[in-house]
Amino acid sequence: MSITIKDVAKFANVAPSTVSRVIADNPRISEKTKKRVREAMKELGYHPNFIARSLARQSTKVIGLVMPGSADIIFQNPFFSNVLRGLSESAHEKNYALQMTTGKTEDEIFEGVVQMVQGRRVDGLVLLNSHVDDKIMEYLRKQNVPFVVIGKPFKYVEEITHVDNDNFQATREVTEYLLQLNHDRIAFIGGSLDLVVTIERLLGYEKALQLAGIELNNQYVIHEEFLREGGREAVSELLKLSDPPTALVVADDLMALGVLNMLAELNVSVPEDISIVSFNNVLIAEMGNPPLTSVDINIFSLGYEAAKNLILHINNTQEPIKRVIVPHKLIIRSSCMKNIENDLVSLE
Amino acid sequence: MSITIKDVAKFANVAPSTVSRVIADNPRISEKTKKRVREAMKELGYHPNFIARSLARQSTKVIGLVMPGSADIIFQNPFFSNVLRGLSESAHEKNYALQMTTGKTEDEIFEGVVQMVQGRRVDGLVLLNSHVDDKIMEYLRKQNVPFVVIGKPFKYVEEITHVDNDNFQATREVTEYLLQLNHDRIAFIGGSLDLVVTIERLLGYEKALQLAGIELNNQYVIHEEFLREGGREAVSELLKLSDPPTALVVADDLMALGVLNMLAELNVSVPEDISIVSFNNVLIAEMGNPPLTSVDINIFSLGYEAAKNLILHINNTQEPIKRVIVPHKLIIRSSCMKNIENDLVSLE
DNA sequence: TTGTATGCGTTATCAT
DNA sequence: ATGATAACGCATACAA
Numbered sequence: 249m250s251i252t253i254k255d256v257a258k259f260a261n262v263a264p265s266t267v268s269r270v271i272a273d274n275p276r277i278s279e280k281t282k283k284r285v286r287e288a289m290k291e292l293g294y295h296p297n298f299i300a301r302s303l304a305r306q307s308t309k310v311i312g313l314v315m316p317g318s319a320d321i322i323f324q325n326p327f328f329s330n331v332l333r334g335l336s337e338s339a340h341e342k343n344y345a346l347q348m349t350t351g352k353t354e355d356e357i358f359e360g361v362v363q364m365v366q367g368r369r370v371d372g373l374v375l376l377n378s379h380v381d382d383k384i385m386e387y388l389r390k391q392n393v394p395f396v397v398i399g400k401p402f403k404y405v406e407e408i409t410h411v412d413n414d415n416f417q418a419t420r421e422v423t424e425y426l427l428q429l430n431h432d433r434i435a436f437i438g439g440s441l442d443l444v445v446t447i448e449r450l451l452g453y454e455k456a457l458q459l460a461g462i463e464l465n466n467q468y469v470i471h472e473e474f475l476r477e478g479g480r481e482a483v484s485e486l487l488k489l490s491d492p493p494t495a496l497v498v499a500d501d502l503m504a505l506g507v508l509n510m511l512a513e514l515n516v517s518v519p520e521d522i523s524i525v526s527f528n529n530v531l532i533a534e535m536g537n538p539p540l541t542s543v544d545i546n547i548f549s550l551g552y553e554a555a556k557n558l559i560l561h562i563n564n565t566q567e568p569i570k571r572v573i574v575p576h577k578l579i580i581r582s583s584c585m586k587n588i589e590n591d592l593v594s595l596e
Numbered sequence: 597m598s599i600t601i602k603d604v605a606k607f608a609n610v611a612p613s614t615v616s617r618v619i620a621d622n623p624r625i626s627e628k629t630k631k632r633v634r635e636a637m638k639e640l641g642y643h644p645n646f647i648a649r650s651l652a653r654q655s656t657k658v659i660g661l662v663m664p665g666s667a668d669i670i671f672q673n674p675f676f677s678n679v680l681r682g683l684s685e686s687a688h689e690k691n692y693a694l695q696m697t698t699g700k701t702e703d704e705i706f707e708g709v710v711q712m713v714q715g716r717r718v719d720g721l722v723l724l725n726s727h728v729d730d731k732i733m734e735y736l737r738k739q740n741v742p743f744v745v746i747g748k749p750f751k752y753v754e755e756i757t758h759v760d761n762d763n764f765q766a767t768r769e770v771t772e773y774l775l776q777l778n779h780d781r782i783a784f785i786g787g788s789l790d791l792v793v794t795i796e797r798l799l800g801y802e803k804a805l806q807l808a809g810i811e812l813n814n815q816y817v818i819h820e821e822f823l824r825e826g827g828r829e830a831v832s833e834l835l836k837l838s839d840p841p842t843a844l845v846v847a848d849d850l851m852a853l854g855v856l857n858m859l860a861e862l863n864v865s866v867p868e869d870i871s872i873v874s875f876n877n878v879l880i881a882e883m884g885n886p887p888l889t890s891v892d893i894n895i896f897s898l899g900y901e902a903a904k905n906l907i908l909h910i911n912n913t914q915e916p917i918k919r920v921i922v923p924h925k926l927i928i929r930s931s932c933m934k935n936i937e938n939d940l941v942s943l944e
Numbered sequence: 945t946t947g948t949a950t951g952c953g954t955t956a957t958c959a960t
Numbered sequence: 961a962t963g964a965t966a967a968c969g970c971a972t973a974c975a976a
Contacts, residue, residue, distance in 0.1 A: 250714075252969055263947045268971055276945060295714030299650045300969030303952050308647065310695070318681040318688075324879055329677055332696075333666040340666075340698035340708075345717065347658070347695045348680075350688035360688075366598075366643030368953095369693065505883040512885050531672055535853040537860050537885040600953055611963045616955060624961060648953030651968045716969095 251294045260288035271296060302368075310345045311335075311558060312370035314361060314384060316377060319352035325502055326530040327547055331376060331398060334551020342559045344371075358383055365393050372562045374398065374554045378410070378444045396558040398550050400444050409561060411554045411572040413545045415445055418576045419452030419497065422525045422543055425578060426495045427460050430587040431523060435468040435486055435493035437507070439500060446471065449499050449527070468493055472503070483510045494587050495523040501533040501542055508536050508583075523584035538582035549574045599642045608636035619644060650716075658693045659683075659906060660718035662709060662732060664725060667700035673850055674878040675895055679724060679746060682899025690907045692719075706731055713741050720910045722902045726750065726758070726792045744906040746898050748792050757909060759902045759920040761893045763793055766924045767800030767845065770873045770891055773926060774843045775808050778935040779871060783816040783841035785830045785855070787848060794819065797847050797875070816841055820851070831858045842935050843871040849881040849890055856884050856931075871932040886930035897922045 253271075257264040262281060269277050270285040288294075302308040313335065316322045339346050347370060349360040361384050364370050371394065375384065378399030385408065388395045397410040426434050436453045438446045454464060467489055472481060486493060498504040504526035511518055518524055518538055526533065529544035553572045561568040601619075605612040610629060617625050618633040636642075650656040661683065664670045687694050695718060697708040709732050712718050719742065723732065726747030733756065736743045745758040774782050784801045786794045802812060815837055818830045834841060846852040852874035859866055866872055866886055874881065877892035901920045909916040 250716075253971095254969080264970080265948080265972075266946060269946085272971085278945060281946080295710070297969050298711075298715035298717050299647060299656065300952090301971080302647045303651050303954090304969075304971045306952070315684075318684045323681055324674060324677050326672060326674060326677070329672050329674070333671055336663075336666040336696065336698040337700065340700075340704065344698075345695055345712075346698060347693055348684065350684040350692075350694060352685065352688075356688065362643070363646075364693075367646035368598075369646050502880070502883075505880065509883045509885065509887070532850070532853065532880055535850075535857045537857065539857070602953080612954085613956080613964075614962060617962085620955085626961060629961080645953050648968090649955075651970095652953080652955040654968070 250297075251292045252297070253294075255292055256285065256288045256294050259292055260285045306368075307371050308369060309343060310347050310370045311339055311555060312361070312364045312373040313346055313348045314357065314373055314375045315349055317352050317354060317357055318350065322377075325500070326532065327500075327528055328376065330530065330547035331551040331554075334548040334553070335374060335555045336551075337548075338552040338555035338559075342556075344555070344559060354383070358387070361387065365391055372396075372558045374558055378402065380442050380444060380447075394558060394561045396554045396561065398554050400448060402444050406570060409557060409568050409570050411550055411557065411574060413550070413574050413576050415448035415545075416452040416455070418527075418543050418545070419449040420456045421452075422578060423453050423456035423497055424460075426497070426523060426525060426584065427456065427462075429495070429523065429584060431493075431495035432460075432462055432587075433465075433468070433491060433493040434462075434495045434497060435470065437470050437472065437483075437486075437496060437498045437503065439471065439503070441471050446499060449497075453497055483507050483514075487514065487516070493522070495584070496525070498524060498526040501526050501528045501530050501540060504540055504542075504583075505532060505536050508538075508540075512537070519583050519585040523587070525578075525584055529579050533579075534581060536583070541581045541583045542579055544577045544579050546574045546576065598645075599640045600645070601642075603640055604633065604636045604642050607640055608633045654716075655719050656717060657691060658695050658718045659687055659903060660709070660712045660721040661694055661696045662705065662721055662723045663697055665700050665702060665705055666698065670725075673848070674880065675848075675876055676724065678878065678895035679899035679902075682896040682901075683722060683903045684899075685896075686900045686903035687907075690904075692903070692907060702731070706735070709735065713739055720744075720906045722746065722906055728790050728792060728795075742906060742909045744902045744909065746902050748796060750792050754918060757905060757916050757918050759898055759905065759922060761898070761922050761924050763796035763893075764800040764803070766875075766891050766893070767797040768804045769800075770926060771801050771804035771845055772808075774845070774871060774873060774932065775804065775810075777843070777871065777932060779841075779843035780808075780810055780935075781813075781816070781839060781841040782843045782845060783818065783834055785818050785820065785834075785844060785846045785851065787819065787851070789819050794847060797845075801845055831855050831862075835862065835864070841870070843932070844873070846872060846874040849874050849876045849878050849884075849888060852888055852890075852931075853880060853884050856886075856888075860885070867931050867933040871935070873926075873932055877927050881927075882929060884931070889929045889931045890927055892925045892927050894922045894924065 253264050253267045256267045267285055270282050349357050351357040351360050373395040375397045378397050378401055380402045397408055400412045401408040401410055438450055440446060498507060504524055516522060526540050526542045529542040533540040533542040557572060601612050601615045604615045615633055618630050697705050699705040699708050721743040723745045726745050726749055728750045745756055748760045749756040749758055786798055820830045846855055852872055864870060874888050874890045877890040881888040881890040905920060
């Protein structure tokens with residue numbers, strides 16, 4: 249069919265093994281023959297067959313990506329495009345390819361991971377999010393396959409290599425930011441409690457309130473999906489309270505946009521009537537009306553570091569680092585302001 | 597290392613070739629031995645090695661995806677997440693895996709495509725967008741590799757299999773929609789003219805105006821990148837005109853959000869002062885303030901059909917269909933209203 | 945420094 | 961209906 253190593257060998261009057269060594273730039277081959285072989289390769293338009301190489305080397309130079317289910321609305325979150333950018337750039341630098349799992353349901357995805365691993369299609373995997381009691385993580389641990397998690401593993405935190413933000417600390421900080429603006433009725437709208445990130449952020453929120461001596465109000469804590477429908481319901485429930493919050497900590501920009509949308513319909517002004525701070529700082533955060541104050545969690549780096557550390561792990565050039573913390577930064581825009589109500593109270 | 601076909605063969609007291617036939621469910625193997633072999637596979641925990649199979653079969657069951665450059669801001673458009681969903685679901689149904697190109701620049705991506713193709717890593721490719729004078733399309737045609745383009749090829753439209761909307765017609769329709777609302781000063785804000793979709797939409801816009809007997813105003817046609825910064829500049833330029841438009845056709849939701857954002861800053865009300873209609877109808881379209889009237893181009897189907905037709909093409913079960921048109925639909929929300937100014941004029 | 949031979953795990957072509 | 965055996969294209973241990 250196409251040009252193989254043997255064709256090049258014949259053309260250059262050497263053995264196939266010599267051609268192979270030239271490809272690997274083996275120092276034991278003389279510069280003369282290297283040059284001759286390389287010319288032959290150019291001449292014939294030779295390109296190495298990755299499949300054959302993978303079989304012989306027992307390594308594919310492919311990284312498997314475990315995506316959320318395609319039916320999952322989370323799949324549409326710009327978070328994933330951004331994390332993909334980071335993974336892509338890092339993988340490209342090290343000449344690794346990226347292969348995605350496909351599948352709608354959790355079971356389909358799990359089966360896909362098994363195929364990838366047992367079928368020896370990939371050298372390692374990156375899990376794009378971390379669930380509570382993650383079946384896939386459990387499996388990969390048992391199989392002893394190199395893998396890296398984006399987010400914090402629910403179990404075996406000390407053993408599983410992961411790239412994460414300090415979400416506990418970040419949420420503490422934003423909550424304290426709102427406290428400094430004189431808010432004391434602060435609600436938390438988080439995503440599914442099945443995601444570890446939600447738990448971490450909730451804990452950070454609670455810690456800040458606790459340190460400020462504010463009693464936790466269960467009605468102020470709402471868990472909905474990270475996306476639009478969730479946002480709408482969450483808001484309507486909160487506003488119905490006798491003592492509605494004056495500030496919201498929302499765990500995701502997209503969800504925060506949904507909240508903004510609903511507040512606009514209800515003629516509630518942001519930030520005049522209610523302040524909002526959200527997370528992720530994706531492109532659309534600054535396109536909200538008003539532009540959202542959001543925690544930049546450096547999504548690109550999350551992806552970049554994940555692929556980078558996975559590759560280090562695969563080639564075990566070193567004892568793998570178990571935890572990489574990517575820094576975050578509060579980006580202040582126009583969705584928060586001082587709580588005047590409390591100001592008046594304190595002036596009395 | 598791991599369990600191979602030979603181990604199963606020994607365990608079941610048959611030849612490796614027999615095991616292979618059982619895997620393929622070859623009818624010439626007796627049910628008895630099939631059962632015995634399958635039990636042996638379960639027992640030993642056998643999983644076929646895809647790499648070895650690929651080498652022997654000369655087919656990988658992998659589809660290559662040609663993404664925009666990761667440095668490209670277009671990469672962040674929710675369009676791609678959605679198209680990925682469609683591709684993923686379709687590929688999964690046919691047991692194909694998805695592999696992405698990586699790379700920042702056009703050249704890096706091209707090199708990646710060559711690696712994929714010559715390295716025999718993939719059985720075919722899907723191009724996620726269509727550029728004017730697309731180098732990659734040219735290359736794939738010459739290599740005679742199965743591929744499908746999402747969007748309209750700039751050249752060889754009759755020969756290259758592609759999945760597209762009727763963007764010309766769709767843009768005609770939305771422009772006529774605005775005309776019916778009594779707008780006659782309608783501007784067009786499109787993306788890069790390097791993308792075929794931009795050209796198609798521009799032509800549709802022009803056609804509608806022409807049929808309505810409205811003279812084209814060059815100052816009303818602006819091309820900027822599909823994203824935010826572009827949107828801002830475009831708007832400011834338009835509003836500076838002595839006779840500013842009362843309606844905008846914006847070629848992308850994300851860009852339209854940027855436009856909304858800027859208009860809000862300038863205290864220009866939508867739709868009272870200016871009407872906006874945009875394209876794609878991604879999730880965030882309904883989260884604009886006001887929610888955007890947008891053309892739903894059925895992005896999921898674009899991806900789904902692309903993978904489906906590529907796979908048909910690969911297995912050439914039939915003479916490949918050259919063109920698949922995915923239907924579009926105008927989703928009316930709250931960003932457009934009747935042009936009162938012209939109403940008054942006509943009432944005089 | 946280079947060549948020979950074998951293996952990587954399958955599939956497929958002959959045989960039997 | 962099943963078993964040997966030769967590809968598939970490359971890497972590598974062992975020779976020379």
